[in-house]
Amino acid sequence: MHRRHLLVLSAVSLLALLPRVRRGVAKIFEISKTEAEWKAALTPEQYAVMREEATERPWTSALLDEHRKGVFACAACDLPLYDAATKFDSGTGWPSFFDVLPNAVGKKVDDALFTTRTEVHCRRCGGHLGHVFEDGPPPTGLRYCMNGAALQFHASAGAS
Ligand SMILES: [Zn+2]
Numbered sequence: 482m483h484r485r486h487l488l489v490l491s492a493v494s495l496l497a498l499l500p501r502v503r504r505g506v507a508k509i510f511e512i513s514k515t516e517a518e519w520k521a522a523l524t525p526e527q528y529a530v531m532r533e534e535a536t537e538r539p540w541t542s543a544l545l546d547e548h549r550k551g552v553f554a555c556a557a558c559d560l561p562l563y564d565a566a567t568k569f570d571s572g573t574g575w576p577s578f579f580d581v582l583p584n585a586v587g588k589k590v591d592d593a594l595f596t597t598r599t600e601v602h603c604r605r606c607g608g609h610l611g612h613v614f615e616d617g618p619p620p621t622g623l624r625y626c627m628n629g630a631a632l633q634f635h636a637s638a639g640a641s
Pocket of ligand 1 (some may be wrong): 555556557558559560603604605606607608
């Protein structure tokens with residue numbers, strides 16, 4: 482009797498855990514850390530953006546004024562994401578790019594705000610970067626709207 486009771490109880494607790502577990506294993510990234518490890522590795526702003534999908538306030542990123550040649554990489558794992566040659570002034574207050582480097586990002590449909598948007602994250606560590614919209618300039622027509630907090634810039638040698 483006691484044993485059956487226990488079995489029922491564990492089945493119930495397993496079910497209660499299921500949604501969380503499912504989210505946790507939805508995607509396995511090459512670089513993965515516990516949330517505590519990410520918290521220690523990132524600044525509070527980077528953590529809020531990259532792990533909790535917060536959006537930084539527009540016009541706050543120092544990278545808006547970054548116009549040198551080089552590469553914008555993931556702030557968490559340093560994977561190169563965007564060539565500076567694809568950066569453009571979107572007027573939105575967030576660093577924007579019309580193209581992404583090959584095999585750099587993953588995308589998922591995000592309907593958190595009643596409208597469907599395409600979320601963009603680092604392919605290697607899963608860190609949230611921003612969203613991609615289809616109102617960008619040629620040749621791609623895409624606008625990768627990025628949080629500057631999720632990026633770090635590396636100037637090319639000799640860039641000025
Ligand atoms: Zn990354």
